[in-house]
Amino acid sequence: MDLATQTHLTKLRDSLTFRLSELRADVHAAEQAQRELTGSSAHEVTDRKDEAAQQSIADVDGVQEQRDLDEMTEVEAALHRLDNGTYGDCSDCGEPILLQRLQVQPATQRCAPCQTAFEHVRDRSSLRRASS
Template sequence: MQSLDTTDRHALQRQLETMKQQVLDELRASAPSAQAALAEGDHDVKTHADEAEAERASDVQMAEAEVDRARLDEIEHALARLASGHYGICEDCGGEIPRARLLAQPAAIRCTACQAALEARGGR
């Protein structure tokens, strides 16, 4: 298994920072549209179907925002681990997370085996 070198760590940090900015941009973009939908819904809802559609759209936006917040937490956790020197170490077994896995999934906190075991137990 190949370990991360300094070049890899810098590239992964840049990738994580880019991912973080993208998620923040998505959260910022969704906030005004959610507020507009709520304000619009107060004035334009005419039927029960319109009301149900407005509620569904609001629920979808809230779910998307929650997914973005969870992604942001994962990215920030990875950046903190990178800064503290714990990046690339599996949180479950303490083993090294393979370089290929980190390059494919920079916010990974588990090695492939531990992640598979967690998912088999119904975890995330």
């Protein structure tokens, strides 16, 4: 591995580590908020409309939290790949992922064509789930 690549990898590791700490803080804050919400709703919410409103807030937080958790898994996997030297190779076709792509999305595990194919399949299957 040449020095330039090594430098890039160090930078990418830094941004992944930073992103991971951000996500951990987000998830922690969301859990804290969730706890306060459920704690207070048991005592204060008597109106059914309030209850519904609180529930929908909790749902939105839940979606955001799930997204954070998903990203956290991706970032952790990317850091793991950095450790075992497989980072930067596409998980589907095994070709090296373009550095420009890694700089924008350090946690990505696929090259652009494979990611497009993957999202296409995923969109189609979620479409099927929605219509059934």
